[in-house]
Amino acid sequence: MPNDLVLKQLIASAQVLGLQNDSSLPAFDRQILRMADEEKRALSPTEIQHICQTSKVDAQLIEQLQSKANHLVQQAREFLVKEQPHLVQSGGALFPSERAEACWRDCWQFFRVIVYAIACKRPLFTDAEGMGALRALYAHVGVPIEGLNIALKQLKVLSRQEVSGTIEAPLLSDSFDHLLEQLNKTAVKS
Numbered sequence: 001m002p003n004d005l006v007l008k009q010l011i012a013s014a015q016v017l018g019l020q021n022d023s024s025l026p027a028f029d030r031q032i033l034r035m036a037d038e039e040k041r042a043l044s045p046t047e048i049q050h051i052c053q054t055s056k057v058d059a060q061l062i063e064q065l066q067s068k069a070n071h072l073v074q075q076a077r078e079f080l081v082k083e084q085p086h087l088v089q090s091g092g093a094l095f096p097s098e099r100a101e102a103c104w105r106d107c108w109q110f111f112r113v114i115v116y117a118i119a120c121k122r123p124l125f126t127d128a129e130g131m132g133a134l135r136a137l138y139a140h141v142g143v144p145i146e147g148l149n150i151a152l153k154q155l156k157v158l159s160r161q162e163v164s165g166t167i168e169a170p171l172l173s174d175s176f177d178h179l180l181e182q183l184n185k186t187a188v189k190s
Contacts, residue, residue, distance in 0.1 A: 010137035015130025016179075017113050019120055026054055033116055042066045042112055048119060055121040061168055062119045068162060069115070073108045076155040084147055093144035103143070107151050111159075114175045123174035131182045145184065152180060 019025060020034040032047045043051070045063060052059035080087070087094040094100040117125035138145060156176035163169045 007137075007140060010133050010140055013130065013133035014137045015127045016110065016134065017116065017125060018127030018130065019116060019122055019125050021127070022122065025120060025122070029054055029120065033120070036116070037113070040109060040112070042069065043116065043119065051119045055119060057119055057121050057168055057171075058166065059119075061163060061166060062115060065115050065118070065159065065162060066112075069108060069111050072155055072158045072162070073104060073111060075158050076107060076151045077104050079154040080147055080151045083150055087144060087147050093142060093147065103148065103151070106143075106148070107155060110152060110179060111155060114159075114172070114179060117175045117178075118168060118171050121171060123171055123178050125175065126178065126182045128182075131185070135183065135185065149180065149184065152176065152183075 017033065017037045020030045020037060022030065025033075029051050032043070032051060036043055036047065043062070043066065048059050048062045048066075051057075052062060086092050088097075088100050089095060094103055113125065117123060137143075138148075153176075156173065159172055159176070160169060163172050
């Protein structure tokens with residue numbers, strides 16, 4: 001199969017969110033999640049209120065996390081560049097700058113989906129097949145998973161500071177841990 005076709009198929013199949021298919025969630029909540037995820041956007045205040053009314057998660061906390069997403073991702077980015085400057089230098093996995101920007105967009109998208117999971121009170125939120133396609137896509141294009149892990153772990157630390165002392169703090173940690181586990185899953189070796 002030609003390389004371009006493989007890449008297109010992996011991109012089309014890569015899917016992080018699986019909550020839109022979780023029949024234990026109300027149908028309207030699943031519809032909200034499906035639309036927001038397809039549009040790759042944060043939840044609106046009305047959508048947050050609706051989902052949080054069902055889940056009993058603090059809607060203000062979800063709005064706070066969403067409003068700080070860009071800042072938190074930027075802080076995680078700065079941390080990664082400080083920890084592994086070679087990644088963004090000539091010859092590094094995040095060079096040239098377009099590759100680095102794609103990585104930061106992915107971090108923002110991961111955070112967006114984690115916020116959905118927290119709003120729904122569902123820390124196990126990924127789509128198994130879609131995550132498999134994402135892992136294959138990352139392997140195919142040479143995404144530096146080690147660097148992505150560092151950025152996501154730092155994003156978790158920073159996000160925990162935002163929710164410190166709330167009953168949702170363990171939910172946030174569990175959601176990040178689930179994502180990291182799924183992102184780093186490898187084939188079972190015999």
